[in-house]
Amino acid sequence: MQVAFKLQGSALHVAGRSEEAVPALTRATLLGPDDAQAWSNLGNALAATGMNEAAADAHRRAIELQPDNPTLHHNLGCVFLATGSKDEALEQFLLAYERAPDDAELAQLCRELLAELEDWTLAERFCRSNLERVPNDAGAAGMLGGILLQRGLIDEAERFLRVALEREPDDAVAWSNLSVALRGAGRFQEAVAAGRRAVDLAPDWSQACNNFAVALRDAGQLPLAKDMLLRAIGCDPDVADPYYNLGCACTDLGDSGTAREALIEAVKRQPRMDWIVQAAHACRQVADWEGAELLEAEFFRQLEAGVPSELHVLPSPFACLATPDMGLKDLRPLAAHFAAQYASRRGWPAQAGPSVRCH
Known part of the structure; x- marks a missing residue:
């Protein structure tokens, strides 16, 4: 019964x-x-x-x-x-x-949730365990590559990203992250090629356009970099990185007005200390004294509140030398944290962050 x-x-x-x-x-x-x-x-x-x-x-x-x-x-x-x-x-x-442990769909589900929760420490351990069981798991290799890239471990990140691409050659996320890794290794032409491949595969993905543009800028192709950054902004106007990178590219091109506008838009979306300094400098380039003073006041407010632990959001002490009212007392903690980037990383941190996604 x-x-x-x-x-x-x-x-x-x-x-x-x-x-x-x-x-x-x-x-x-x-x-x-x-x-x-x-x-x-x-x-x-x-x-x-x-x-x-x-x-x-x-x-x-x-x-x-x-x-x-x-x-x-x-x-x-x-x-x-x-x-x-x-x-x-x-x-x-x-x-x-x-x-x-051999259930591929279950492994993917775990990776997706780890990424959603942004528990990258546990995600790294999980991906390494995943790859011990299934060495050619493209999803685990791609995710691990992105996580290592966030940590500045360029060589190891590239190795896992290439494993992912061997199995999934049309993975736009892995190609875009590979572009960031190659830039970090100073291989700019290879970075351009990888970035172009990512954009070809995902033409409407803002992050891919942004990463490709930064590779173009590093390779000296400034007009193309500017066009690609405008495309990135068109794909997703709410993302901060393309505005900041557009500001940098326009500064290189001598287009101070557009640089100012772009950097202010970046700061509106993400008021990082290093971006605030750049935006203030851009304001002074076009004689926007009021805008510069407002930005510098915000910078000193954040500095007084305490230097954040995230090294990547701190401005270069060299950039701060041109900031009015910047004293030795203010420069010392910035210099110490800036130097720590060299001590703690085996590669220079990316201008535009990698994307950690699951497959």
Whole structure:
């Protein structure tokens, strides 16, 4: 009788009649309280009807009965994900992955959630573990390459990005990150080629256009870099990086007015200390004294609040030498943090950050 109720409830759930399935599966669990599959199926039916708390309880009971079953952990993780409990969902997906480390879809799900939570330390460990099991997993290699690039580990990042591209040659994210890595290694023509490939594959992706443009600028192709940055802004006007890089490119081109406008737009979106200094200088280039003074006041306000721990947002002490009212006391912490970039990195940090995505 218990099996009949379980089969009936499971069939109703598969047919999309989950509300009818719940009573049958509930009866199956009452008749067979040690049947993990019946509890799991009940949890799935309850989740389909929006009864997530009861669904989680049913899945927990199933896990108590079969703790080493990866499917049961996966199902509970899906309930948590549906309710927005991403940390708890990740915990269950990782437990499922430990029990089924060769499951490519499960590995991808873990990577996606790690990226969404921006837990890059755990993501790096996960990707390395993933690659130990499946050395040619393009998604894990590409994600690990992006994470290493964020840390400034240029050579290792390039190695994993090329592994990803060997398996997935049309991966725009990996090509764009490879462009950033090659720039960091000073191989500007190769960076241009990789950046162009990324844009060809994802022509409407702002970050790809931005990274390609910075490679073009480093290679001395300033007019093309400017055009590509305008394209990046057109793809996504809310992203800050293209405005900043447009300001730098226009400064190189001698277009001080456009440089000022672009740098101010960058600061509006992301008021980084280094960008504020650049924007203030651009204002002074066009005799916008009021704008320069407002920006410098914000810079000193941030400086007084304490030098941030993020080295990449600090201005060069050399750039600050041209800032009025900048004293030795102000320069000292900036110089110390700026020097730390050389000590802590094996490559120069990218002007435009890499993109860490999952595949």
